[in-house]
Amino acid sequence: MLGIKGKDLTLLCVVAVLALCAPFILNPFPQSSAMAQFNAGYPDLMQRFVIFGIFAVGFNILFGLTGYLSFGHAAFLGVGSYSAVWMFKLLSMNVIPAIILSVIVAGLFALVIGFVSLRRSGIYFSILTLAFAQMSFNLAYSVLTPITNGETGLQLSLDDPRIFGTSVSDTGGIPVTSLFGMEMRETSTLSLGDWSFQFSNGYYLCAVLLLVSFYISIRIFRSPFGLMLRAVKSNQTRLNYTGLNTRPYTLAAFVISGMYAGLAGGLLASMDPLAGAERMQWTASGEVVLMTILGGAGTLIGPVLGAGFIKYFENIFSKINDNVLHQWFGGLPEGLENAVVWFTEHFVGSGWNLTLGLLFMLVVTFLPGGLVEGGTRIGRLIRGKSKRAEKKAAQSKPAE
Amino acid sequence: MNVKPDFNKGKNYAETAPAFLSVWNMESYYGESYIVQNISFNVHEGEILALLGRNGAGKTTTLRSIARMNSPQVTAGEIWLDHQPLHKMASYEASRAGIGLVPEDRAIIPGLTVEENLQLAQIAPPIGWSLERLYDLFPRLGERRKQEGVTLSGGEQQMLAIARALARDIKVLLLDEPYEGLAPVIVDEIEKTLRIIKEQGITTILVEQNAVRALELADRAVILDTGTIVFDGAAAEVLGNEELRSEYLAI
Amino acid sequence: MEAILLQVLNGLDKGSAYALIALGLTLIFGTLGVVNFAHGALFMIGAFCAVTVQKVLTLSKITLDPVKTDFLGNPLQIKTPYVEGWFGPEFGAALIDWSVPLAILFAIPIMLVIGVVMERGLIKHFYRRPHADQILVTFGLAIVLQELIKHYFGANQIATPAPDVFRGSFDFGAMMGMDPNVVIYPYWRLVYFAFAAVIIGAVFAFLQFTTFGMVVRAGMADRETVGLLGINIDKRFTIMFGLAAAVAGMAGVMYAPINSPNYHIGMDFLVLSFVVVVVGGMGSLPGAVLAGFLLGILESFASMNEIKSLIPGIDQIIIYLAAIIILLTRPRGLMGRKGVMED
């Protein structure tokens, strides 16, 4: 089906089911329970999961396949966002032209930066991309303020021209982003007992695009192009002496992953029409690197998992304050309660970074293949096939 | 034909064994693949042992296991060198205990000159031949001492690898295909050197594809096939045994 | 003319700071090949050694003032540092005044221990892992260290002044017969410059005139073979790590008076130090130092008004622009060694 088969097809189906049912899956706890704090099924966060998933999937096409570690990918995301917001300002609030433009502009930007940076490999390449991104960030923050609105970020305003739309909505506000009239921010709520599930148009647009992106990424991984990219990672000398110039391949991968980043940026702006310069800072580029490695570089689903993991901590753990903790542990005796709260406080709220840092270390130390490796191990446990057993099986066969 | 090596499987095997180097029930893995499958053999002091077998038989794996390299992982068995338990040592400790390995890919260290490659061998005790003496043995190395080691020609690198092993005071020399890539004249030279080394009482294990050459030089031979020992006996015996020659050595 | 001289001086000093900060990173990243995102954290811990020494020296005995009151109307607490009580007010005050230089003495052993523990406990397992994994683990570590410091010292900057005698600036211009106040330079920065020169020289000498440097280089290229030659490379890597941490820490201590440290100071310098090391060329100590000075001077020039008015915003990007130009014209940075982290 769709030109993919076997495991890949299963994977795509699983991702599709997960993405479409996310509003249920991410909201497992009833509204009034203490655990509701851990629910992540509200539109903004679900959108972020998916958008950063797209970003990471694209990054993985470059890094996972070719091994070229770009440390400036956030620049493409930022450029995508700016293009989209400009599109909203000038043209119309329809997200389609905005998204298309952001993909194109990010692709062109990636073409230029990639063309230059790919003259070097290894760490030298990483630093070149980092330098380009940091330049973009610094300029966007200051000199380019007329285009980027600097520190505040590019926003819509009441006096935008918006050729194919209205500057001001009927209610006197700024019109909202939409897909041919279907408003992105519109959310319908389904209440089932103590649960309430939110279905947002914006999220479903993002989810569909994630599925498309993911599907394309599968196709790339399984295509001769993907094979060539893996060959680039493995041995460039051999590739050269096989008559292949590696540059067009790496550049194509770079541009494709830049376009993914642009798409992510465009979607971010479509969900929330603001583009800030911080989106291009090295920390943002670093974040996608971390997402990819954390999930499992070179695997198909890993980057999406990594993106979800980091965004979850950033948005859910950071919001747990001592007030919430006291509610949770209110059942404990006073002294114990305070002790538990005091201890837990370090890891949540303003301490969310600490938890994230610790988890980075734990995951990479104990799960060398990232979260995907963790999943594989769990799968193996469930199937009851231990490593030992496999070893025994191998023993009976001769070494070859 | 399958000849069992002569050793007794006692707990205090190491003390009673007449051997200088003994490998006992050794099993080695690369990750999940089981390569060296429970082998045992002895090497006596001062002798040259030829370790033969087809490609992929596990010769290199055996040598690397004895030298205590990080891979393969030796999961079972014991290795004793002159009453020292090698199987409990890290590779640098094995080296200090007297193991010298000339690896099959020569492993010349990039970024270092020829001389630095040799100096590196003389940092940790015990120190063997002096640089002058090594340059006498391999004059080509003397001429190229300031050149980066990895830019040497294939044969020169082989010389450097052997010289580097001799730069340490070793008890057992493990040679993994030392003749590979060497001009015939040089092979003759090295063979002479090996005889000199033998006279000095150094024990040698020689892995070589040129089986005839190796067997002419060696005292004893061990033949490996898919990770198990299929022959252990006098070198001359192999040369005289048609079946062994054709089955495992194709000569 | 004076302006140029001034910026050269400035650049030299900035450069010495960059070089010193990057030096520790070169040892780990350029030489051991470990992509150490925790380097900034080591620098920060160094700076907080200075803060801690200052805090310890100013630990105070509290007495109540009978007359004055605090903001809640309670009697005011008067704090007299214990050291002033023990050593007399004058010597005690001098000790406090000199807390930053004193902190160097504390920082060296502390940073050595931290470096060694970090290497033995964590990094050791990552030499053979992909660089990406190294990034993840060291970044995680950096965050953890940072958050711990934030927890104990807060997020605000903490003033750690240099000793009083180094306040003010030295008038080079006047010395050279120009008008006064034209070419001036703060004393503490001159101290920093000298300090950087000494440390850089010492590290050079250690790696150049002992076999240590060669062994570590060899070990990075091929650990296995070095082990085969009887060398316990792990031990040397550990020492190298300790050394690098100590260098990073000293750079941090000395920098504390220039920029009051906060828990974020390491991250602020992280990118810069990577850029310096890579522009210098992987595996090259002199390269990193040279790149530090070069970028320092370029940055100083770019901040001159004449140049800024010519190209607006040039000072924002000069470092990156220079890095790009250098890396494109020289494949391995200024003095990089072949084969180090090129793939």
Place this chain on the structure above:
Amino acid sequence: MGILEVKNVNKRFGGLQALGDVNLSVAENSVHAIIGPNGAGKSTLLNCLVGKLIPDTGSVMFDGQSVLGRTPYEINQMGISRVFQTPEIFGDLTVMENMLIPCFARRDGSFKLNAIRSVEGQADIHDKAEAMLVDMNMADKRHMHAASMSRGDKRRLEIGMCLAQEPRLLLLDEPTAGMARADTNNTIDLLKQIKEERNITIVIIEHDMHVVFSLAQRITVLAQGSPLVEDTPDKIKGHPKVREAYLGESTPA
């Protein structure tokens, strides 16, 4: 006029004259061996042919066109493939994937974003790689990681990858070093067969005289960077200078 014409090639490394006035002419569809002591400059000469090194002076013509100044991939596109002294293969990929890459590489080297159809979907290419694996007697290792094969196997794989490209000139740098006798014989047969079937010209460097004398039609002896003699195998065998400088006494005449 041979298919490969090397004229007056010189190459210095610092103070070392690695190649001095090398002249070499290789006839089309022949096997030409280059032998000589270690460090004679054999590999260096090969490097000059494939664009890894640029000679200081001299010219290298392949089929009437100069190869100098071209990048390795351009030279390969002219029809020259090379097997290295230490195997250069894609260690992280499986044997099958290793073989697929030269099959997918287009002869003219032009870039095609072949990202839509899957690898398996392109049956013609897949079959070609499969056939090559069978030819190389490696079909059973299809799914093995190339890096975890023994050295002899890596060599064979590399030869197979070069052959899959259907080159016109195949350069072999000690292809049988470290190979078991049986495999060496197989390789000799394979090379002979391929040369016949596909009209390939082969230049081979080898220290194993058995291989050289079984394959070569002409032999150039290189010593200290310069050709010592060039002749047929029989003449070379008996050449006293060659015996002294290179072959030694123990080589059977």
Place this chain on the structure above:
Amino acid sequence: FTNEPTGGTVTLGFNVPQSGPYADEGADELRAYELAVEHLNGEGDGGMLNTFSSKALGGNGIMGKKVAYVTGDTQTKSDAARASAKSMIEKDGAIMITGGSSSGVAVAVQGLCQEAGVIFMAGLTHSNDTTGKDKKANGFRHFFNAYMSAAALAPVLEKLYGSDRAAYHLTADYTWGWTQQESIQAATEAIGWRTVNNVLTPLAATDFSSYIAPVLNSGADVLVLNHYGGNMVNSLTNAVQFGLREKQVNGKNFEIVVPLYSELMAKGAGQNIKGIVGSQNWDWKLGDEGTAAFVKSFGTKYGFPPSQAAQTCYAQTMLYADAVERAGSFNPCAVGEALAGFEFDGLGNGKTLYRADDHQCFKDVLVVKGAEDPQDEFHLVEIVEVTPVAQVTYDPEHPMFAGGALGECNPGA
């Protein structure tokens, strides 16, 4: 309207920096918010509830609903701040968002709240734009702004340093820096100062030596540091290191001015801040009744006096709650109407007006300077003068604030 509270509680969203350089400021804001919630719910000593001129609040929550709150981390990034605010609105049902410690974040979150249909009560934001070109109907600012700083400072500067001065500006190269610089340049030129130069410095700069070194030779005798937070601490430290303060230029003592001050910055700058003049929105040492009540309850609870950031956040919460009570509805439009043009007293700074035209508060502004010999760490700053509100009031159409429009209030879905 969005998030209409239906149960027995009403949820407020406190969106403050918890990581990044302003985390301490954020922590102090959060303390103030928690205190405000306590007071609104009738716990504790009531703080400024007792001094507030409006008596609509009765310590029984807001309109009888108990006040609950959620917190989030802005990270001082527009993106993260908006994400955090969105989660409060979408997930937790927050009806009002408040907090923040930079203008970029304030403007970004204000825009979000406008679109989402909730009220935004800005925390610490000093840029003219927040209530200037980026003003929004749903957004309200209690904190003062760059123009007011300049207007308050100029007369004091004239008094202290005379009217014949040449100023050299170092300005952080982003929106806040620019508006700050523009304001102070205009104000000082109005008292006769010359502006020698204005040099933009990168936000990411940590070492300002190359910008400071040329100052002495430029003919200027005053250095104005339009920097905030870490930038300001570092540039001031660098300037003092260069010995600028000991120098004489044009026969006058060289002086340094830092237009926007905070206690935390003073602490970070240590000795270097002594004698440096600047402005503040509020200081705990102000003698008025409201201030005293607030300082007492804050100090008793946390052991140290509140910062100006804490005060503005506390006041904003009170003002919001009060407006709801007075409006009799949580509907943002009703609340906005109640706030617009509202005059009050007793929350510090004396009589205050929430101007309807731009939702900016007008009140007295403090001119402060670094204490020469502080009695303890809480007295690093001393008040030089309390500039009366009249002097800092400007026309809503003032060019520095022109360009934007409040628009219509948005009650949301």
